[in-house]
Amino acid sequence: MSAGPAARPTASAEPAAPTTHGAAAPTDDRPDLGLLLVPPRARTGWRLVPARVVAMCAVELQKLRHDRTELYTRAVQPALWLLIFGETFTRLKAIPTGGIPYLDYLAPGIIAQSAMFIAIFYGIMIIWERDSGVLTKLLVTPTPRAALVTGKAFAAGVKAVLQAVVVVLIAAVLGVAMTWNPLRLLGVVAVVLLGSAFFSCLSMAIAGIVLTRDRLMGIGQAITMPLFFGSNALYPVNLMPGWLQAVSKANPLSYQVDALRGLLIGTRAHLPLDFAVLTLATLLGITAASALLGRLAR
Numbered sequence: 001m002s003a004g005p006a007a008r009p010t011a012s013a014e015p016a017a018p019t020t021h022g023a024a025a026p027t028d029d030r031p032d033l034g035l036l037l038v039p040p041r042a043r044t045g046w047r048l049v050p051a052r053v054v055a056m057c058a059v060e061l062q063k064l065r066h067d068r069t070e071l072y073t074r075a076v077q078p079a080l081w082l083l084i085f086g087e088t089f090t091r092l093k094a095i096p097t098g099g100i101p102y103l104d105y106l107a108p109g110i111i112a113q114s115a116m117f118i119a120i121f122y123g124i125m126i127i128w129e130r131d132s133g134v135l136t137k138l139l140v141t142p143t144p145r146a147a148l149v150t151g152k153a154f155a156a157g158v159k160a161v162l163q164a165v166v167v168v169l170i171a172a173v174l175g176v177a178m179t180w181n182p183l184r185l186l187g188v189v190a191v192v193l194l195g196s197a198f199f200s201c202l203s204m205a206i207a208g209i210v211l212t213r214d215r216l217m218g219i220g221q222a223i224t225m226p227l228f229f230g231s232n233a234l235y236p237v238n239l240m241p242g243w244l245q246a247v248s249k250a251n252p253l254s255y256q257v258d259a260l261r262g263l264l265i266g267t268r269a270h271l272p273l274d275f276a277v278l279t280l281a282t283l284l285g286i287t288a289a290s291a292l293l294g295r296l297a298r
Contacts, residue, residue, distance in 0.1 A: 052148065053147075053154050055151060057154060057155050074114065079170050081110045082103065085106070086103040086107070086110075087174075095239070096239075098267075101177075103171075104176050104178075104265050105265075105267075107168075108257055111192070111260055112192075112231075115157075115199075115256075116227065117224060118156060119157070119199035119203065120227075123205075123216050124207070124217065126207050127216065136297055145290040145294070157200070159196075164189075191260055191278065194278040194281075197286075201282065205288040205289045209295075227251060227253050230253075231257055252277060256278060258270060259271055259274035259278070262274075
């Protein structure tokens with residue numbers, strides 16, 4: 001009995017690779033596009049402000065790296081104050097400073113003055129960014145306005161710290177007896193940053209009111225010298241008339257100078273009060289500048 005026709009052989013196939021939800025399994029030679037398809041998680045909450053501050057400070061450092069002319073030219077005025085005014089009044093001994101050489105007494109005040117002069121005109125840069133369209137692009141980002149203002153304020157502080165280093169070196173060459181304690185120098189950096197942040201916020205707030213560079217330049221020139229002469233940068237407060245003493249107590253520059261003197265040359269200072277006033281003034285300045293920033297961009 002003959003056997004039936006043999007079954008037609010079927011082509012055997014290798015078992016398919018298991019899939020998940022119908023998707024093909026990834027192969028080893030396929031590039032991982034996850035970083036391109038999925039954006040990194042944005043910083044939120046308290047991490048946003050430090051990131052913005054660091055970014056703005058990096059921008060300012062890049063500017064100084066490519067053009068150091070501003071740093072050199074701004075060192076001329078503090079050098080003249082120390083060389084001419086300081087040396088002359090040291091010889092005259094016309095201002096009582098409690099046994100401290102007048103040049104030593106003057107140096108912290110010139111550090112605060114040079115930092116203020118840098119920060120008080122920072123609003124001009126904000127108006128320039130408004131005119132060039134940069135400010136509008138920054139405001140449409142999800143970054144809070146307070147973070148933008150804080151970043152720009154402490155970016156101005158970076159310039160002021162570099163200026164302070166130049167003044168300290170000039171003062172050291174002239175023989176000013178200053179401390180080189182690292183902790184005290186860190187305190188000096190903190191004081192310069194806080195003071196510059198306040199004055200730059202003040203400048204940005206004024207820019208939000210006047211809206212033009214010419215008006216801001218005029219107001220800045222009008223208030224810088226009263227702030228300087230109405231502080232204890234050049235002479236002790238007890239030598240001032242009563243009304244000027246009241247102005248000095250309301251002037252943040254006086255607290256900055258007091259802290260710098262206590263940290264650099266070891267005079268009697270009120271460091272907790274100085275830091276508290278500078279911190280409060282900076283917070284108020286950030287609040288005011290943030291509220292007026294939108295008006296500047298209209």
